[in-house]
Each structure stands twice: as C-alpha cells, then as structure tokens.
Amino acid sequence: MREDVALDLEAAGLDPLHDRVIEVGAVAFTPERVLDKLERLVGPGRSVPEAVLRVTGIKPAELRG
Numbered sequence: 001m002r003e004d005v006a007l008d009l010e011a012a013g014l015d016p017l018h019d020r021v022i023e024v025g026a027v028a029f030t031p032e033r034v035l036d037k038l039e040r041l042v043g044p045g046r047s048v049p050e051a052v053l054r055v056t057g058i059k060p061a062e063l064r065g
Contacts, residue, residue, distance in 0.1 A: 003030050010056050012048045020044035022063055
C-alpha cells in the first residue's frame with residue numbers, strides 16, 4: 001500500500017538567506033487514513049515580525065526555549 005508524507009514549514013519571513021524556520025509540520029498518510037503527525041515549534045534565535053505571528057497564530061513565548 002502506498003504511504004506518503006506531506007511537509008509544511010513556517011518561516012519568520014520570505015527571505016531564505018536571512019529568515020529562519022519557526023515551525024515544522026509533517027503528516028504521514030495512506031489514501032485511506034492518517035498514520036502519524038508531527039508538529040514542532042523552533043526558536044529562531046531572534047524576534048519574529050508581528051505580521052508573521054498574526055498569520056501563523058504562533059505566540060512569541062511559544063518560540064522560546
């Protein structure tokens with residue numbers, strides 16, 4: 001049976017040379033069902049623009065640690 005994985009990355013902006021990933025998501029699935037899910041927030045080591053926080057719904061405190 002076929003199994004696939006979909007990946008999603010949220011970044012702190014649109015510039016791949018300067019903006020960092022702040023969230024990683026993945027879903028493993030078959031045509032019939034979801035097999036597993038992963039969601040991890042990643043501290044970028046710098047502040048994230050307010051516009052990005054509004055769009056993603058991520059709060060600055062969630063990115064610390």
